[in-house]
Structure formats: structure tokens, C-alpha cells
Amino acid sequence: MSTPFSSELSQLLENYQLQAAELSQDIKAVLSELDQKLLAHNSSPTQKSSEAFDELKHAHGAALVHFDKHVIDISDSARKLLLGGERPPTEQSSAPLTLNDLGLSQLDDACKQAQYMHGHHELHIDTRRHDGKPLWLKLELEQAADKSWFLLITDETELKLTQARLKYLSTHDELTGLANKNRFIQRSENALSRRSRDRFYRFAILIINFQPKAEEAERHSLHLNDHFLVEIGKRLHRCLRPQDMAAHLSTDDFAILVDDCATEENLQSYIAELEEALDKPMELDGEIAACSPTIGGVLVDSQYQTAEQILQDADSALIFAKKQNHRFYLFDLQLLNENKHISDVETRLRIALKQEHLELHYQPIVNLTSWRTVHLEALLRWNMSKTHTILPAEFINHANKSSVIHSLGQWVVDTACKQLATWQKQVSPLIGMSINISSRQFSSKQLIKDLESSLTAHPLQPDSLKLELAEISLLQEDNKHIEQLNEIRKLNCELLIDDFGCGFSSMNHLHQLPLSTVKIDRSLIAALNSLEDSNAIVKAIIHLAHNLGLSVIAEGVETKGQLESLLAMGCDMAQGFLFSEAKNSENTAELLHKDWQEHVQKKEDDELDRSPPTILTSWLKRRAS
Known part of the structure; x- marks a missing residue:
């Protein structure tokens, strides 16, 4: 999990590493200066060492210790680091201060190793101060001409703690x-x-x-x-x-x-x-x-x-x-078989993508005021052979349970944008297109990248590309979903909620989302005029949606009776077999200019001899006259 706190720790670690590199250069400078000062003195080797150390500890403020069998001198910085500024009992008495008093007993062996390393050695140790607090130290030993030792101490405690914290965060939530x-x-x-x-x-x-x-x-x-x-x-x-x-x-x-x-x-x-x-x-x-x-x-x-x-x-x-x-x-075995089927569908869909066996069909969405096609819904078709086409209902749920849904979604977005760009140039810039987005696609960061790529390659009129999101995708109102919706709107894409009425959303919940349109679920439309509850529900949805400034599309309109009811309720748009089934791009072009009022009128006239006049018949005839 990447959080501001862990990012801050990473920055601290980087700073410590930079400081360690700078300090390494300072150490070399200190030791070089120490050698020069030792050579510059004409006194005895022991006096040279003591005088050089005394000058260095005041000039640099570094944590320095000068020792032989016991501690000869210690800088204030080293005393504060190792002893917390206090003097141990041995130092308060006449007894000389030892390395053990400083918690540096490991230096005895280090000095022996340094003698075989031309008088220089460095090591890292963990110890504790007199107050019990842990210390991680980097120690650099340098032997003086009189065989005494200079010790330069670097406190690595905060660095080690930061590294430990980062290691913890790499394996824990x-x-x-x-x-x-x-x-x-x-x-x-x-x-x-x-x-x-x-x-x-x-x-x-x-x-x-x-x-x-x-x-x-x-x-x-x-x-x-x-x-x-x-x-x-x-x-x-x-x-x-x-x-x-x-x-x-x-x-x-x-x-x-x-x-x-x-x-x-x-x-x-x-x-x-x-x-x-x-x-x-x-x-x-x-x-x-x-x-x-x-x-x-x-x-x-x-x-x-x-x-x-x-x-x-x-x-x-x-x-x-x-x-x-x-x-x-x-x-169990039932789910095992289902997973095998999902895996099989995923494999075959990847092959279909590669071999171009997928195709988009387009179903017109009709404005019930102008009776013109205002936009189309892109619907996926899988051509298994020249005579066998599979509809999304047979495979999309399995695809949505596998990673192929992202490749499939990318192909649909790009193909639909390319076709819409062509129609906007050749037919009308006002034509729009809606694309279904699965819940898994919507939750993925890849969706925004796919949209950006396709809209760059195929520029469209603002708000002409519309994304249909299933109602269930929007049930969980969290920050990530809101951010994703807002990112989509920044790309000038409209947002529609699909299958509304079959889930558990409330209009109050939808009002908080950047939506433009509600599509009423086809199950409610199918029940119009047969179940009183359905008429009341559809009417309430249309009324509440309009109060919230949302347009309404009725999906799955198949009969004149359903259309008649929707017109009486003030529905804005409709789609379904009453107007047209979904067709491929070549056969869809003729639907973009179609007067759907005449289309419905002709269907009504064909059935006049078989059925009594309806309110829709009278309404259409009045419009025609």
C-alpha cells in the first residue's frame, strides 16, 4: 500500500543515504587533515596524536574517540552519543575510562584486524547507551604513529529504524x-x-x-x-x-x-x-x-x-x-468446472481478438420528440463462423471474470470511437455512441488510458461518446469510484447508468454522481401494461430523474403499447426491436437518417385491420397532420 506516510519514509531514507555519502567524504577529509597535523608537529608521537585530536574534536564537532588500552580523550559529540552526556562512574573516579564503559568492547578485535589492514578498518555495530536506548553505529578506526587509535563514529540509528520501517511496510498493510x-x-x-x-x-x-x-x-x-x-x-x-x-x-x-x-x-x-x-x-x-x-x-x-x-x-x-x-x-467440483469454462472462454476470446472474429453492431436510440436517431449503442458480436454468431449474454460474464475483459474492452472502445468519428464526418456531427463498460473495466486504471488513447486517435465531438455503467457498478460509493467517474467526465465523455431499476440504487445516490442519463431496465419495460406496479415504478423513475436533471432512455421497447405508455409518462428516448434490431456498420448507416415516426406509423397501419385504434394511433395521426 502506497501512502503519504510510507512515501515520506522513502524520502527520509533517500536523504539519509545522501547524508551518508556526504559524511563519507567528510570522514576522508578529517582523516587526511589528521595525517597532515601529525606530520606538522615536531613533538613526540604521543604528544602529536593528543594535540592533533584535541584540535580536530573542537574544529569539526565530530564524534571522535582517542584510545589505546583505555580512553585517552573523547569529544563532546561522542560523549553525548554514547553516554547521553553523562559521565560513567569510572570516569567520575580516578579510574581511566575504558571502551567497555562506552559500550564499544567490540573494538578490541577490530583493532587487531585493523593492524593487518595498514592501520585502517571500519565496522558496523549495534549497542546500547547507558540509558538503555539502542544505537546503530558506523565505526572507522585509524592508527596513529604512536600506535594509539583514532575512532570516528557515525550514528546510523535513524537510518536503520527507517530501513526497518520500510521493510515492514513492504510486507504489511x-x-x-x-x-x-x-x-x-x-x-x-x-x-x-x-x-x-x-x-x-x-x-x-x-x-x-x-x-x-x-x-x-x-x-x-x-x-x-x-x-x-x-x-x-x-x-x-x-x-x-x-x-x-x-x-x-x-x-x-x-x-x-x-x-x-x-x-x-x-x-x-x-x-x-x-x-x-x-x-x-x-x-x-x-x-x-x-x-x-x-x-x-x-x-x-x-x-x-x-x-x-x-x-x-x-x-x-x-x-x-x-x-x-x-x-x-x-x-468444489461445480466451481472447478465453471473456472475451467472461464479459462476456455478467455483463451478463445484472445484468439478471436487476434483473428478479428469480433464485430460491433449498432442499435439506434430514438428521441421521442424529434423521432430521430440521437445516438447508437455499440453491441458486441462474436462470429464463431459465417453462420454462427454468439451474443454477449453467452460469454461476457465469463470474460468479466478473467483478465481478457481489459483487452476486449480496449478493442470495443477503439472500434466504436473509430466508427463514430467516421459517421460524425460523413453524416452528422451530432451523432453519439454509447459503449457498455463492465464493473471490472470500470474499477481498472487501464480504462482511462484506453479512452485517452482512442480519443486521441479518433477525435470526437464533446459528450458524443457515452459510457454505460451497470447500476451494480455504482452501488459502492467510495472515493476511488468517484475519482474514476470524474476522470471520465474530464475526457468529455457522458456517463449513463444502465439497467436502472433492477438493483438497489436510490435517486439520491445517483444525484451525487456525475451522470447525465438513466436507462430503465428492460424487465420493467417488458412488464408495462401487464403489471400495475411496473407502470408506477417506471413513471416514478422518469419523474424523479427529470427532477434531478437527468434524461431517461427506455430499453427493450418491443410493442406499440409499451411506447404508448412511455410517451404518456414523458420518457425522453427509447430503443428496442420496435424501432430496429442491432445491425452491422454497413446496414446502420441508413438508420441514421430515418424518420422513426413514419416507421412506427407504418407498423401501426399494417395492424389496423387486426386491432382496434389505440391512443398511439390517434397521437401519431395528429402529429402527421
Whole structure:
């Protein structure tokens, strides 16, 4: 985790390294000056050494010690560093001060080594001052002409502490104090290695996701609350056995390596105790809050080769547990087969991208006031053969569970932008295009880079490129999502929320996001005029959206009765088979000029003999006259 605090530590370390380099130059200068002063004196060698040392310790303020069998002299800086400025009992008496008094007993052996190094030697030691505080020191020894020793001391304590802190941050999550993902993967790899050597050894990996109850999340903003994550970290740490490891993987995902877990029964018992500890309410902001963990697990056997494979399967179990509304799900054969299918789809999609077997079709979105095509929705098609085309519903969910979704998304964005740029030049600069963005794409930093690249290569009119985000992608309102939405808007792309009405969003929540349009889910449109609740819900969505300054698109309009109801409710735009199915780029060009009023009128006229007049018939005829 990169945080301002860890960045500051990195800067401190860099500064210390620069200071160490500068100090090394100063040391050489001090020793060179010491040699010159010794040569300049005409007195005895011992007197030369003492006088030179005395002059140096006052001139440079360095931590210096002059010693032989005992300490001859010590600078104020060295005294303060080693003794805290105090005089030891031996120095207060008539007894001479020794290296042991200074905590430098290691120098006896160092001096012997220095004699074989032409009188020069350096070493690094850790010791303690008289007050018990730790010291890391760099010591440089130089032998004088009288065989006494000069010692230059560099305090490396802060440097060592900073290095230790940085090392800690490289393996731990700074917020919770738990292991980070890299450290957890390393430990899992070690467990796998042991498993390969010991066929009786088994371990388990658990991924735990915390989703606070809706009312709790709204009251405390738990997904943004560091106190919540810290408390979860503490509880996990208390639950661990000495041989287990817990880690903080992402915002609300944690993991546990359960060591020496022989059977599924052992794991179930462990999880029961874990759930009991995690279910207890916690106090946040002076109030009691509760959260409910969902757990996906893997009991590791011989089929796994890497820790990443285990985490992927544990995550699959977690996703399945959420879908089935289970508290815990253990990865099994059903999920194994699903993962194999995901892997197969990923491989075949990569081949399809390389061999250009993918194509975009375009469905018009009609303005219900002007009855013209205002923009089109780009829809992906996978051409398995000349006669067999696969729709996104058959593969996009599997693609979204693998990394191929990023390559696929990049291709869709670039292809759609290129086609839109052509139509804006050849047909009308007012034509727009909407592209579906998956939740995994939206959460990735790569999306902004893909958009920037495509918009640079294919310049478009402002706000003509529109990104459709599934309602579920926007349910979690956190800083990262808000930042991503704002970055998209800076690129002059409009934001639409797709499938609105099938999730749990509120209009109040949408009002806080930089959206321009709401697309009503096709399931609500399909139920118009057959279920009273659907009419009321659709009408309420349109009314509330307009009050918030948002446009409304009805998706999946297939009958004249549905269109009639939408017109009465004041819906802005519509798309569906009543107007046109999605077509390839060549056949879409003719739809850009089409008068959809005449199109609907013709359909109505074709059925007049088979059905009684409708409000829509009368309304269209009045418009035509």
C-alpha cells in the first residue's frame, strides 16, 4: 500500500543515504587533515596524536574517540552519543575510562584486524547507551604513529529504524497491521512447497468480504471508514492461531491461511469460531454498528501449482456464496468446472481478438420528440463462423471474470470511437455512441488510458461518446469510484447508468454522481401494461430523474403499447426491436437518417385491420397532420 506516510519514509531514507555519502567524504577529509597535523608537529608521537585530536574534536564537532588500552580523550559529540552526556562512574573516579564503559568492547578485535589492514578498518555495530536506548553505529578506526587509535563514529540509528520501517511496510498493510497481499502469497507458496513434500499436510485459504448492512453503511459510511477496517484487522488477529496468517488484500477483502487443516470438518469448526468473533457488533462514532462477513474457502490439495490459483478459486467460492446468499462456501467440483469454462472462454476470446472474429453492431436510440436517431449503442458480436454468431449474454460474464475483459474492452472502445468519428464526418456531427463498460473495466486504471488513447486517435465531438455503467457498478460509493467517474467526465465523455431499476440504487445516490442519463431496465419495460406496479415504478423513475436533471432512455421497447405508455409518462428516448434490431456498420448507416415516426406509423397501419385504434394511433395521426 502506497501512502503519504510510507512515501515520506522513502524520502527520509533517500536523504539519509545522501547524508551518508556526504559524511563519507567528510570522514576522508578529517582523516587526511589528521595525517597532515601529525606530520606538522615536531613533538613526540604521543604528544602529536593528543594535540592533533584535541584540535580536530573542537574544529569539526565530530564524534571522535582517542584510545589505546583505555580512553585517552573523547569529544563532546561522542560523549553525548554514547553516554547521553553523562559521565560513567569510572570516569567520575580516578579510574581511566575504558571502551567497555562506552559500550564499544567490540573494538578490541577490530583493532587487531585493523593492524593487518595498514592501520585502517571500519565496522558496523549495534549497542546500547547507558540509558538503555539502542544505537546503530558506523565505526572507522585509524592508527596513529604512536600506535594509539583514532575512532570516528557515525550514528546510523535513524537510518536503520527507517530501513526497518520500510521493510515492514513492504510486507504489511499499514492501516491494519496485517500482512499485505505480496506477503500472503509468499506464505501460501511456502505452504504449497511443504504440501509437495508432505502428502499428509493440508492447509486452507479463506477470503473474507465485509459488506455492512445497508442501513449501517449509510449511517457510518463503513466502506470509507478506516476505523471499521482497523477493528476488523484486530478481530482477525485475535482469532488466529500462532501458525495461521491473516492479510488485508483490498478495501473490504481479507484473507486467512489456515495452517495444518486436515479435513473439511476441521475447517467448518474453524469458520464457526471465526464468524462468531466477527459477527459481534462494534462501536463506531459513538454508535453500535454491525457487519456480516461472507467467506469463500479452498481446502488445498495436490491440484494447485501456484498461490494465485488458490486465491482465484477462493474468490470464486466467495462470489458464489454471495449469489446464493450463503455465509460460507467451500470451493468444489461445480466451481472447478465453471473456472475451467472461464479459462476456455478467455483463451478463445484472445484468439478471436487476434483473428478479428469480433464485430460491433449498432442499435439506434430514438428521441421521442424529434423521432430521430440521437445516438447508437455499440453491441458486441462474436462470429464463431459465417453462420454462427454468439451474443454477449453467452460469454461476457465469463470474460468479466478473467483478465481478457481489459483487452476486449480496449478493442470495443477503439472500434466504436473509430466508427463514430467516421459517421460524425460523413453524416452528422451530432451523432453519439454509447459503449457498455463492465464493473471490472470500470474499477481498472487501464480504462482511462484506453479512452485517452482512442480519443486521441479518433477525435470526437464533446459528450458524443457515452459510457454505460451497470447500476451494480455504482452501488459502492467510495472515493476511488468517484475519482474514476470524474476522470471520465474530464475526457468529455457522458456517463449513463444502465439497467436502472433492477438493483438497489436510490435517486439520491445517483444525484451525487456525475451522470447525465438513466436507462430503465428492460424487465420493467417488458412488464408495462401487464403489471400495475411496473407502470408506477417506471413513471416514478422518469419523474424523479427529470427532477434531478437527468434524461431517461427506455430499453427493450418491443410493442406499440409499451411506447404508448412511455410517451404518456414523458420518457425522453427509447430503443428496442420496435424501432430496429442491432445491425452491422454497413446496414446502420441508413438508420441514421430515418424518420422513426413514419416507421412506427407504418407498423401501426399494417395492424389496423387486426386491432382496434389505440391512443398511439390517434397521437401519431395528429402529429402527421
